[in-house]
Amino acid sequence: MTTTGTGEEPLSIGEVAERTGLSVHTLRFYEREGLLVGPVRRTSGGRRRYTAVDVDWLLICVKLRESGMPLSDLKRFAELVRQGPGNEAERLRLLDAHRQRVDTQIQALEECRSVIAWKVGVYAEHLARGEAGGLWDPRA
Amino acid sequence: MTTTGTGEEPLSIGEVAERTGLSVHTLRFYEREGLLVGPVRRTSGGRRRYTAVDVDWLLICVKLRESGMPLSDLKRFAELVRQGPGNEAERLRLLDAHRQRVDTQIQALEECRSVIAWKVGVYAEHLARGEAGGLWDPRA
DNA sequence: CTACGATCTAGAGCGAGGTCTAGATCAAGT
DNA sequence: ACTTGATCTAGACCTCGCTCTAGATCGTAG
Numbered sequence: 001m002t003t004t005g006t007g008e009e010p011l012s013i014g015e016v017a018e019r020t021g022l023s024v025h026t027l028r029f030y031e032r033e034g035l036l037v038g039p040v041r042r043t044s045g046g047r048r049r050y051t052a053v054d055v056d057w058l059l060i061c062v063k064l065r066e067s068g069m070p071l072s073d074l075k076r077f078a079e080l081v082r083q084g085p086g087n088e089a090e091r092l093r094l095l096d097a098h099r100q101r102v103d104t105q106i107q108a109l110e111e112c113r114s115v116i117a118w119k120v121g122v123y124a125e126h127l128a129r130g131e132a133g134g135l136w137d138p139r140a
Numbered sequence: 141m142t143t144t145g146t147g148e149e150p151l152s153i154g155e156v157a158e159r160t161g162l163s164v165h166t167l168r169f170y171e172r173e174g175l176l177v178g179p180v181r182r183t184s185g186g187r188r189r190y191t192a193v194d195v196d197w198l199l200i201c202v203k204l205r206e207s208g209m210p211l212s213d214l215k216r217f218a219e220l221v222r223q224g225p226g227n228e229a230e231r232l233r234l235l236d237a238h239r240q241r242v243d244t245q246i247q248a249l250e251e252c253r254s255v256i257a258w259k260v261g262v263y264a265e266h267l268a269r270g271e272a273g274g275l276w277d278p279r280a
Numbered sequence: 281c282t283a284c285g286a287t288c289t290a291g292a293g294c295g296a297g298g299t300c301t302a303g304a305t306c307a308a309g310t
Numbered sequence: 311a312c313t314t315g316a317t318c319t320a321g322a323c324c325t326c327g328c329t330c331t332a333g334a335t336c337g338t339a340g
Contacts, residue, residue, distance in 0.1 A: 014316065024317080025299055045306050047317055060255070067252035071297070092263040099256045102249055109246050112207035115200070116239045123232040154286065164287080165329055185336050187287055211327070 010041065010049035020058045027058075035061060035074050037081050067102045150181065150189035160198045167198075175201060175214050177221050197221075207242045 017024045031040060037057050041049045050058075057078075064074055077094055080087045157164045171180060171188075177197050180188045190198075197218075204214055217234055220227045 012316080013318095023299080026297090028318090029298065043306090045317090046319095047306075060259070063252045063255045065297095067249055067256070088263050088267055092260060092267060095256055095260050095263065099253060099260055102253045102256065106246060106249050106253065109207055109242055109249070112203045113239060113242045113246065115203045116207070116235055116242065119200070120232060120235050120239055123228050123235065127228055127232060152286080153288095163329075166327085168288090169328065183336090185287090186289095187336070205327095 008052065010051055011055065013048045013050070016050045016055055016058065019055060020062055022058065022062065030058075030061070033071060033075060035071065035078050037078055064098065067098070068105060069098050073098065148192065150191055151195065153188045153190070156190045156195055156198065159195060160202055162198065162202065170198075170201070173211060173215060175211065175218050177218055204238065207238070208245065209238050213238065 011019070013024050013027055016022075017027060020027075022030070030036060036054065038054075040054060041051065043049055061074060064077075065071075073094065077091065080091050080094070151159070153164050153167055156162075157167060160167075162170070170176060176194065178194075180190060180194060183189055201214055204217075205211075213234065217231065220231050220234070
């Protein structure tokens with residue numbers, strides 16, 4: 001699953017940026033912040049070489065961020081993984097709490113959507129009844 | 141719909157804060173930023189008195205913000221309403237564009253949720269199979 | 281009249297999450 | 311060797327959306 005692309009050759013930061021949708025700046029920033037699971041390998045010349053594992057982790061980060069997980073939680077999660085086996089229960093708690101937040105967020109958004117859709121309907125109907133609609137405005 | 145409460149008596153900023161969930165600071169901030177549809181009435185002594193219309197507008201603002209509309213768009217929308225009838229088409233465009241963004245966002249969140257749920261499942265299963273699980277870790 | 285809490289204005293401060301700059305180095309093409 | 315473009319580091323800077331402070335005033339309950 002989560003195939004990263006070209007088999008096994010490590011990728012440059014630019015290539016990873018393309019594949020993850022993060023900017024190279026952000027990739028370096030995330031690394032500095034300790035959001036990665038391990039230190040990224042380097043070439044003899046000092047350039048970063050990302051492995052498929054690195055990229056898979058980043059893709060998960062993207063999903064977690066996209067769904068609103070704060071960097072601090074992401075960092076905590078990365079720390080747990082870095083520590084190795086033994087703390088799976090905590091990792092689970094962290095993820096599950098986030099999942100619940102996402103569910104809540106989806107519900108909230110759906111409510112927003114219906115309010116907005118209703119207002120859109122009001123305007124659409126108004127316009128359909130003719131631009132010339134005289135007595136209208138009721139503050140909305 | 142959107143009954144605001146006590147019939148018709150204007151409300152103080154504190155009462156509006158309670159009813160909208162915004163802080164009094166934020167209410168003043170929104171006003172300064174031109175996010176309200178009209179200038180808020182004042183008592184002789186200079187205190188704000190919000191009408192039911194003001195509060196209804198604020199409740200809509202809350203929904204739009206909650207669903208991620210930037211303050212700049214909210215401001216634009218307020219300006220359009222302030223200008224009065226004649227620009228309904230633009231109001232509609234603005235709202236409808238936002239509705240689409242909300243839909244996209246919901247879809248994205250649902251995808252995130254399923255990725256997260258999958259990972260939660262992986263951990264849960266691992267833990268169920270016994271804490272003592274020896275060979276495990278695969279970087280996640 | 282006195283207290284006390286709520287409100288007022290103007291403006292500073294803050295936390296999150298990047299984003300960009302400068303100046304140097306690396307690596308590949310010609 | 312030279313040019314070009316990608317990367318490197320450290321650190322400054324930016325936007326967004328509030329949030330808070332100071333110091334004054336209002337208004338209601340004793």
